[in-house]
Amino acid sequence: MKRTFLTTSVAVLALGITAACGSDSGSGDAKSASGPIKVWLSNNPEEIAWGKAMVKEWNAENSDQKVTAQEIPAGKTSEEVIGAAITAGNAPCLVFNTSPAAVPQFEKQGGLVPLDEFKDGKSYVEERSGEQAEQYQSPDGKFYQIPWKQNPVMIFYNKDMFKQAGLDPENPPLKTYDEFLATSKKLVDSNAAPAAIQPSPTSEFFQSWFDFYPLYAAESGGKQTIEDGKATFADQAGKDVWNFWAQMYKDGYTPQEKYDGDAFADKKSAMAVVGPWAIAVYKGKVNWGAVPVPTKEGMDASEVHTFSDAKNIGLYSACENQKTAWEVLKFATSEDQDNKLLETSGQMPIRTDLATTYADYFASHPDYKAFADQASRTVEVPNVPNSVEIWQEIRDNFSSAVIFAKTSVDESIKAAASKADELANQS
Amino acid sequence: MFAAPYALFLALVFAYPLGLAVWISFHDYFFAAPGAQVDRPFVGLENYRAVLGDPDVQRAFFNVAVFLVINVPLTVVLSLVLATGLNSVTRARTFLRLSYYVPYVTASVALVGVWLFLFSSGGLVNEVLGPLAPSPSWLVNSKLAMPVIALFVTWKQMGFFILLYLAALQGVSRELYDAAAVDGANRFRSFMNVTVPGVRTATALVVILATITGANLFTEPYLLTNGGGPDGASASPVFVMYQKGIEQGNPDTASAIGVILVLLVLAISLVNRKLLERD
Numbered sequence: 001m002k003r004t005f006l007t008t009s010v011a012v013l014a015l016g017i018t019a020a021c022g023s024d025s026g027s028g029d030a031k032s033a034s035g036p037i038k039v040w041l042s043n044n045p046e047e048i049a050w051g052k053a054m055v056k057e058w059n060a061e062n063s064d065q066k067v068t069a070q071e072i073p074a075g076k077t078s079e080e081v082i083g084a085a086i087t088a089g090n091a092p093c094l095v096f097n098t099s100p101a102a103v104p105q106f107e108k109q110g111g112l113v114p115l116d117e118f119k120d121g122k123s124y125v126e127e128r129s130g131e132q133a134e135q136y137q138s139p140d141g142k143f144y145q146i147p148w149k150q151n152p153v154m155i156f157y158n159k160d161m162f163k164q165a166g167l168d169p170e171n172p173p174l175k176t177y178d179e180f181l182a183t184s185k186k187l188v189d190s191n192a193a194p195a196a197i198q199p200s201p202t203s204e205f206f207q208s209w210f211d212f213y214p215l216y217a218a219e220s221g222g223k224q225t226i227e228d229g230k231a232t233f234a235d236q237a238g239k240d241v242w243n244f245w246a247q248m249y250k251d252g253y254t255p256q257e258k259y260d261g262d263a264f265a266d267k268k269s270a271m272a273v274v275g276p277w278a279i280a281v282y283k284g285k286v287n288w289g290a291v292p293v294p295t296k297e298g299m300d301a302s303e304v305h306t307f308s309d310a311k312n313i314g315l316y317s318a319c320e321n322q323k324t325a326w327e328v329l330k331f332a333t334s335e336d337q338d339n340k341l342l343e344t345s346g347q348m349p350i351r352t353d354l355a356t357t358y359a360d361y362f363a364s365h366p367d368y369k370a371f372a373d374q375a376s377r378t379v380e381v382p383n384v385p386n387s388v389e390i391w392q393e394i395r396d397n398f399s400s401a402v403i404f405a406k407t408s409v410d411e412s413i414k415a416a417a418s419k420a421d422e423l424a425n426q427s
Numbered sequence: 428m429f430a431a432p433y434a435l436f437l438a439l440v441f442a443y444p445l446g447l448a449v450w451i452s453f454h455d456y457f458f459a460a461p462g463a464q465v466d467r468p469f470v471g472l473e474n475y476r477a478v479l480g481d482p483d484v485q486r487a488f489f490n491v492a493v494f495l496v497i498n499v500p501l502t503v504v505l506s507l508v509l510a511t512g513l514n515s516v517t518r519a520r521t522f523l524r525l526s527y528y529v530p531y532v533t534a535s536v537a538l539v540g541v542w543l544f545l546f547s548s549g550g551l552v553n554e555v556l557g558p559l560a561p562s563p564s565w566l567v568n569s570k571l572a573m574p575v576i577a578l579f580v581t582w583k584q585m586g587f588f589i590l591l592y593l594a595a596l597q598g599v600s601r602e603l604y605d606a607a608a609v610d611g612a613n614r615f616r617s618f619m620n621v622t623v624p625g626v627r628t629a630t631a632l633v634v635i636l637a638t639i640t641g642a643n644l645f646t647e648p649y650l651l652t653n654g655g656g657p658d659g660a661s662a663s664p665v666f667v668m669y670q671k672g673i674e675q676g677n678p679d680t681a682s683a684i685g686v687i688l689v690l691l692v693l694a695i696s697l698v699n700r701k702l703l704e705r706d
Binding site for chain 2: 079080083086087088089091105108109110111200201202203204205255256257258260317318386388389392396399400403404406
């Protein structure tokens, strides 16, 4: 028996090792092939509604190139599910929820098709998104994603709580760090709100996109955390942002513990860091107002940059009918479909002249105007190797120095930048 | 021959992934699409050097050691005491046994919700403690987060270990208790001199199983302390493996952590077995 067990085990081990060593097989010429394709949609109700309507429209005109849409299969994050699908070779043709931070990893896995390989690929992306497209270019100069839509991050505040704290709810003093701190003090000291603002203090790599990064984008005048392969964020702007948040945590205006639920909707927090999606979410629940994120000395709203919180569309290499996929991609990002996306979800298509192209929409939905204006000044996560690992380094150091005050801001930001330099220059 | 299906199952489900993990840990490896041509060169011990020199990994191993030091003895003592008590109970026996077993078969996610209700800043425990509540609160206190997790896991797993002890207690001869009573032993002496030695084999099993499951700690730091928080104080090696292997796309370094963990657990289990099963 022992011998049987040993023999079987060795055989299976050998099989595993052989499989691991084996070379991968290539696929046929899918670029010029047309036919049915599958697409994945994000799992929020608005995007599903838009996606299904879009697919229905396409299918009505293209019965020989039928599109089948489904929600991204359940998983902790979409990126993990997509990564696993790439490895398994069963990724769909298009994913309408590709995180820019995950693109370098998917690209390294050989999971994405560079759109430049289509005759009109590069020109289409650049014409649609203008200068903003540059942020989505990979280091090799190619587009492995189409910049699709963004949720420029701003500060939402509860007007009723501000009023209760004796603050002007129509012109809240939230422009400078000093004003923001003083306002937070008033809110908490007056018991108008248990917390002034409550960004998630947890350690997931992406949490810095909703505390550190929007403020850094603003304070630095639109810098990404890594530019030309070098970390930028250990500069004075970065230190100022970290010190600002450190003060917020130290003074107890921002809790160190995550609130299980929506702190803003549940009136546990007077402010929130959100995108335009929040307008529909808080409608009828909170009497809200919106302002740009603060800067150290204060800036005019028309100059403030912020984090884009964009989600893009990727065309995946497992797709057998890539020509159809490319045509569907263009159809789904056409002016007409972008209008429908805006109307259904309130999320901002990444295209030039957003406010003028959809002037009617913004005239009838004035709440979205500020976000549309902000959409022209957004900063994306840098498209560099090891993107997720770099963001985890930033988060860990931020957590240590800012949220829990275990280390000094200067040392931690320097350590994060040094590690980011190292990681960004690896393959 | 009858054992062949199980042997095959073991080979497929345990030996193959383990062998693959060892292979990956010696290569510059990442997951790639089936059609992609990728280079996965042999890198010797480079991945091991990287993880052993990584402060986050070192901390995760330290954290899990703290967890095991609290969880394993607590599991053994409480399971044995409760099993002994349950063994002598005649009324509501099934109800009590079921009560201890329910947390074990309940999804961790649901139980974590209950513990968050108890141990969060505004939770029931702090409400009861009032001014005696710790600051920072339990789950964001770097000194208390891991002990709370250890307590949670002890409570959750206890039903299973009580069951093991209950089975073992059926094998302890009634005559030994009678003899101890004749010699004038009270209940405590009888427990220490008859019950504890009588279930020593079960204790070895409980210690080994608790060590193995404890070393694989993941769900609790992931959910209860929101990703190994505060500031990495409850990050476990398996949680760091998840971050590196799945989130960051570095299965090579994640595998190296996994192999180190397997070796450490194996060594601890062998030592436990030697100590607890000796005559």
